[in-house]
Amino acid sequence: MSLIYEARWVFLEGILTTIKITIAASLLAFAMAFLAGLGRLSPFAPLRWLALVYIEVFRGVALLVQLFWMFFVLPFFGIVLDPIVTAVLALGLCNGAYGAEIVRGAIKSVPHGQSEAACALNYSRQQALWKILIPQAIPMMLPPFGNLAIELLKATALVSLITVHDLSFQALTLQQTTMRTIEPFTVVLAGYFLIAIVITGLFRLAERQTNARLGRGAR
Amino acid sequence: MSPIIKLTNVCKSFGSLVVLDGLDMEVAQGEKVALIGPSGSGKSTVLRTIMTLETISGGEIEIDGEALWHMRRNGKLVAADEAHLRKMRSKVGMVFQQFNLFPHWSVLKNVVNPLRTVLGLSAQDARARAEELLALVGLKDKLNAYPGNLSGGQQQRVAIARALAMRPRIMLFDEVTSALDPELVGEVLNVLRLLAHEHDLTMIMVTHQMGFAREIADRVLFFEKGRIVEAGKPDKVFTNPDSDRTRAFLNAVLQG
Numbered sequence: 052m053s054l055i056y057e058a059r060w061v062f063l064e065g066i067l068t069t070i071k072i073t074i075a076a077s078l079l080a081f082a083m084a085f086l087a088g089l090g091r092l093s094p095f096a097p098l099r100w101l102a103l104v105y106i107e108v109f110r111g112v113a114l115l116v117q118l119f120w121m122f123f124v125l126p127f128f129g130i131v132l133d134p135i136v137t138a139v140l141a142l143g144l145c146n147g148a149y150g151a152e153i154v155r156g157a158i159k160s161v162p163h164g165q166s167e168a169a170c171a172l173n174y175s176r177q178q179a180l181w182k183i184l185i186p187q188a189i190p191m192m193l194p195p196f197g198n199l200a201i202e203l204l205k206a207t208a209l210v211s212l213i214t215v216h217d218l219s220f221q222a223l224t225l226q227q228t229t230m231r232t233i234e235p236f237t238v239v240l241a242g243y244f245l246i247a248i249v250i251t252g253l254f255r256l257a258e259r260q261t262n263a264r265l266g267r268g269a270r
Numbered sequence: 271m272s273p274i275i276k277l278t279n280v281c282k283s284f285g286s287l288v289v290l291d292g293l294d295m296e297v298a299q300g301e302k303v304a305l306i307g308p309s310g311s312g313k314s315t316v317l318r319t320i321m322t323l324e325t326i327s328g329g330e331i332e333i334d335g336e337a338l339w340h341m342r343r344n345g346k347l348v349a350a351d352e353a354h355l356r357k358m359r360s361k362v363g364m365v366f367q368q369f370n371l372f373p374h375w376s377v378l379k380n381v382v383n384p385l386r387t388v389l390g391l392s393a394q395d396a397r398a399r400a401e402e403l404l405a406l407v408g409l410k411d412k413l414n415a416y417p418g419n420l421s422g423g424q425q426q427r428v429a430i431a432r433a434l435a436m437r438p439r440i441m442l443f444d445e446v447t448s449a450l451d452p453e454l455v456g457e458v459l460n461v462l463r464l465l466a467h468e469h470d471l472t473m474i475m476v477t478h479q480m481g482f483a484r485e486i487a488d489r490v491l492f493f494e495k496g497r498i499v500e501a502g503k504p505d506k507v508f509t510n511p512d513s514d515r516t517r518a519f520l521n522a523v524l525q526g
């Protein structure tokens with residue numbers, strides 16, 4: 052145990068890095084999910100294709116390959132990115148592609164009568180989308196978005212392979228320097244688990260908030 | 271006087287299924303028309319094409335003397351664009367069988383928000399108009415309730431108020447009491463009765479409430495297979511129809 056105590060700052064740095072990357076990449080993922088998900092629903096065909104290409108490319112290529120490509124290949128084209136920036140970009144873009152389907156699916160699952168009522172009241176397409184469809188779709192997006200954020204958290208472990216000093220990286224380093232295996236990896240396990248619990252809690256809270264705002268609380 | 275709604279040779283197919291088959295129909299300004307007929311005969315489709323919820327496969331619909339699905343550009347008749355459709359839609363309102371209230375908004379917001387968003391009314395004006403109409407349908411005490419907490423009859427009355435608040439010249443009602451428990455039908459019909467006294471409001475109602483149609487309609491149209499089989503004054507159509515098919519339908523409905 053004293054080993055862990057001595058290494059506490061190393062672990063703390065790792066945890067903070069993992070949290071930072073998870074938050075930044077999740078924000079990017081949700082933004083991309085909305086852009087691409089709405090793009091897929093656009094009446095404007097080139098936007099639909101653009102969104103589709105993005106989704107298929109980033110869903111179809113292994114995250115590790117995306118990370119390596121951005122980190123090791125882009126420099127050959129004169130683009131050198133900071134490891135953390137690379138990590139956020141790759142994780143955000145990849146999970147955004149999955150999230151796009153969540154956004155699209157949620158919007159499409161709002162009952163058709165809602166769009167028809169909006170049309171009959173002479174809402175424009177955009178007005179109906181933003182004021183009627185999306186507000187009803189968001190509560191449906193929250194549970195799968197919560198899962199996506201957890202998947203993203205777990206995937207952050209890969210960024211240790213492009214020299215980011217995240218939680219996993221610190222565990223590997225400690226294992227090599229101290230020749231101990233059980234302690235570092237147990238701490239790492241607990242660390243990821245705790246972050247996951249916090250994420251789950253936050254999304255539950257958000258769900259309850261939106262449901263209350265939708266007037267479902269009184270039901 | 272020229273009709274406010276005029277359908278000329280309107281055709282509508284879903285794939286190979288022909289739903290409207292060269293339909294001609296005219297409705298005068300202020301007229302109250304009831305559409306009756308067997309299920310699947312195309313009654314909803316007629317209303318939905320007038321509301322632009324469905325496109326048409328052929329023919330033309332005119333509203334207030336202006337083509338709905340076409341417009342003039344440089345003297346040529348071209349397909350209507352979104353701006354033209356929105357202009358035309360502002361003349362028409364519709365109430366649906368399933369109410370289609372916006373569940374994320376309170377009763378008041380359901381009426382106020384379209385006024386704000388679509389008509390650009392100020393918050394005060396929108397609220398005043400919404401309260402007036404919700405009072406008309408007897409729901410002044412439910413302003414802050416959410417649709418999910420209302421009975422079907424109350425929801426439908428909100429839907430009627432919401433549509434009326436936009437001040438359309440034409441109101442379309444598609445079986446607005448069919449989804450209601452029997453004891454709630456009356457409160458909605460009472461609201462429709464009230465509207466029937468609005469001299470300038472044109473109303474087209476698809477209904478299975480034959481007694482009600484007879485009571486408030488100026489004219490009854492009997493639909494079958496996407497065509498009007500019989501049209502006339504309610505007293506005539508309901509008591510002494512010209513067509514055997516109308517007679518057969520009425521017998522079936524009144525017995526059933």
Ligand SMILES: Nc1ncnc2c1ncn2[C@@H]1O[C@H](COP(=O)(O)OP(=O)(O)O)[C@@H](O)[C@H]1O
Pocket residue numbers: 284287289307308309310311312313314315316
């Ligand atoms: N969106 C659609 N796609 C395919 N068929 C449809 C669609 N809407 C209506 N129909 C068909 O068109 C016919 C007429 O429907 P409708 O106008 O709803 O009849 P009614 O209101 O008189 O019962 C029915 O056979 C129905 O199944």
Ligand SMILES: [Mg+2]
Pocket residue numbers: 313314315445476
């Ligand atoms: Mg119908």
